[in-house]
Amino acid sequence: MSSGPDASREAAVVDGVPKQLYIGGTWRDAGGGGTLDVDDPSTGDVLCAVADGTVADGDAALAAAHAAFPGWRDTAPRERGEVLRRAFELMTERTDDLALLMTLEMGKPLEESRGEIAYAAAFLRWYAEEAVRIDGRFTTSENGKGRILTMRRPVGPCVFITPWNFPMAMGTRKVGPAIAAGCTMVVKPAQQTPLSMLALAAILEEAGLPGGVCNVVTTHSTAEVMAPLIADPRARKLSFTGSTPIGKKLIEQSAEQVLRVSMELGGNAPFLVFEDADLDAAIEGALLAKMRNIGEACTSANRFLVHEAVADDFARRLAHELGSMKVGRGTEEGVRVGPLIDEAAVDKVTELVGDAVDRGAQVLTGGERVGDRGHFYAPTVLAGVDPDARVNHEEIFGPVAPITTFSSDDEAIERANDTEYGLVAYAYTRDLARAFKVMEGLDTGMIGLNQGLVSNAGAPFGGVKQSGFGREGGPEGLGEYLETRYVAMNVP
Ligand code: NAP
Numbered sequence: 267m268s269s270g271p272d273a274s275r276e277a278a279v280v281d282g283v284p285k286q287l288y289i290g291g292t293w294r295d296a297g298g299g300g301t302l303d304v305d306d307p308s309t310g311d312v313l314c315a316v317a318d319g320t321v322a323d324g325d326a327a328l329a330a331a332h333a334a335f336p337g338w339r340d341t342a343p344r345e346r347g348e349v350l351r352r353a354f355e356l357m358t359e360r361t362d363d364l365a366l367l368m369t370l371e372m373g374k375p376l377e378e379s380r381g382e383i384a385y386a387a388a389f390l391r392w393y394a395e396e397a398v399r400i401d402g403r404f405t406t407s408e409n410g411k412g413r414i415l416t417m418r419r420p421v422g423p424c425v426f427i428t429p430w431n432f433p434m435a436m437g438t439r440k441v442g443p444a445i446a447a448g449c450t451m452v453v454k455p456a457q458q459t460p461l462s463m464l465a466l467a468a469i470l471e472e473a474g475l476p477g478g479v480c481n482v483v484t485t486h487s488t489a490e491v492m493a494p495l496i497a498d499p500r501a502r503k504l505s506f507t508g509s510t511p512i513g514k515k516l517i518e519q520s521a522e523q524v525l526r527v528s529m530e531l532g533g534n535a536p537f538l539v540f541e542d543a544d545l546d547a548a549i550e551g552a553l554l555a556k557m558r559n560i561g562e563a564c565t566s567a568n569r570f571l572v573h574e575a576v577a578d579d580f581a582r583r584l585a586h587e588l589g590s591m592k593v594g595r596g597t598e599e600g601v602r603v604g605p606l607i608d609e610a611a612v613d614k615v616t617e618l619v620g621d622a623v624d625r626g627a628q629v630l631t632g633g634e635r636v637g638d639r640g641h642f643y644a645p646t647v648l649a650g651v652d653p654d655a656r657v658n659h660e661e662i663f664g665p666v667a668p669i670t671t672f673s674s675d676d677e678a679i680e681r682a683n684d685t686e687y688g689l690v691a692y693a694y695t696r697d698l699a700r701a702f703k704v705m706e707g708l709d710t711g712m713i714g715l716n717q718g719l720v721s722n723a724g725a726p727f728g729g730v731k732q733s734g735f736g737r738e739g740g741p742e743g744l745g746e747y748l749e750t751r752y753v754a755m756n757v758p
Pocket residue numbers: 427428429430431432436454455456457458485486488489492493507508509510512513515516529530531532533563564565661689728729733734
């Protein structure tokens with residue numbers, strides 16, 4: 267924690283969050299009383315400790331979700347929506363405290379944390395409005411005799427696993443539609459950032475969510491606690507946001523029960539700049555797509571593919587912008603680049619940059635860690651990167667922008683698709699025909715056309731290929747928590 271005049275406010279915000287497990291509407295210690303430390307990535311200091319849940323705690327949380335399901339399923343849609351609406355209002359009122367909490371546990375600059383709180387709250391509001399719009403259909407069957415009725419029913423108790431990079435929004439994207447649909451849930455946040463999720467559980471409780479509907483288990487014995495829940499027939503759905511390797515393991519585990527599964531996994535987003543692009547807009551979009559969240563987003567621009575006619579200009583301007591960004595603790599005035607989440611993240615970025623340089627890349631700015639306390643890495647632009655360099659094929663998850671060039675539209679699209687990932691792509695062009703060629707040619711679940719940000723509570727977020735399946739946000743996001751039941755009606 268900092269020692270300046272703001273230290274007492276930081277301590278108060280951390281103290282204000284419950285540190286226990288939230289099971290069946292009760293806050294309680296972990297069985298055996300264990301705790302796990304939460305660190306401040308800007309200093310490496312311990313912020314606080316939260317309950318370290320056990321296998322028995324996980325089982326108790328699923329039992330609570332299972333017991334609460336029939337009651338919540340049958341609660342009037344308007345009431346479900348009102349809980350979400352109140353939670354939206356509480357979250358919005360408390361933006362400053364929640365943002366500070368997020369910056370302390372995750373590291374991103376305060377302004378970005380405020381942005382995430384607004385984004386996270388938007389899912390609560392959007393699904394508050396959807397809870398009363400869950401419908402089915404009714405038709406006469408082909409032979410004119412029977413009738414076809416479909417109804418949409420909540421899937422049942424869900425298991426949610428969320429990552430550290432967007433500690434609040436990755437929670438509300440699942441919790442919001444699940445509550446609206448009438449599902450109950452066990453949520454396991456990432457062990458590096460449990461505080462935001464615990465704060466969300468407290469808000470939902472205050473908003474009137476009945477005990478057992480949303481249960482939160484924090485633990486460092488992640489695999490041991492979660493595997494039995496995924497194998498348990500009381501669970502009917504698994505939704506995971508995190509890395510592709512862990513997602514693959516969980517898909518395997520969920521086959522046992524044929525669980526319904528949503529997977530929001532890793533990305534390797536290409537950022538395409540064509541020769542007719544508005545370069546001012548492309549630079550602005552690149553800053554957002556690359557530097558939002560310190561480059562630690564599944565949607566981060568991972569590879570810049572720039573037409574050879576504009577590549578030098580683009581690279582020089584991007585390097586100027588990144589080189590002038592202030593790096594530091596996210597709570598400090600003017601800081602635009604916070605620390606990476608841990609030392610392993612700094613090591614990975616260092617390795618990827620080293621590999622690109624060994625293969626001939628030029629470092630236009632950055633290229634090294636910053637300071638010896640906390641996990642800081644300088645915003646970095648690499649030009650002339652070999653297409654085979656690791657940085658073009660692996661998720662960087664840091665503030666590094668590798669640039670390669672292309673000479674034709676076909677080459678750009680082919681290279682953009684040359685990855686096992688398919689989450690998002692960005693493209694800058696003013697030519698309508700070229701824009702359509704790109705929109706139809708890219709193998710991704712999402713495309714930012716002349717914009718560097720795609721996240722929107724009303725839109726279906728998700729990927730194809732090894733970036734996963736299922737969508738979060740919009741009506742599609744609600745559909746993830748509903749089963750279609752068809753009734754064949756005999757009307758002679
Ligand atoms: P991660 O290592 O896969 O962890 C994600 C979550 O999975 C954490 O809660 C983690 O718990 C848990 N987990 C780890 N091993 C597990 C196991 N064996 N069984 C059950 N749960 C397990 O990913 P991360 O490093 O936190 O997050 C970064 C990744 O998430 C990146 O690949 C990023 O692209 C992806 N992401 C995707 C989206 C999207 O919408 N597509 C959004 C955000 C992030 P512990 O913390 O306890 O290890």
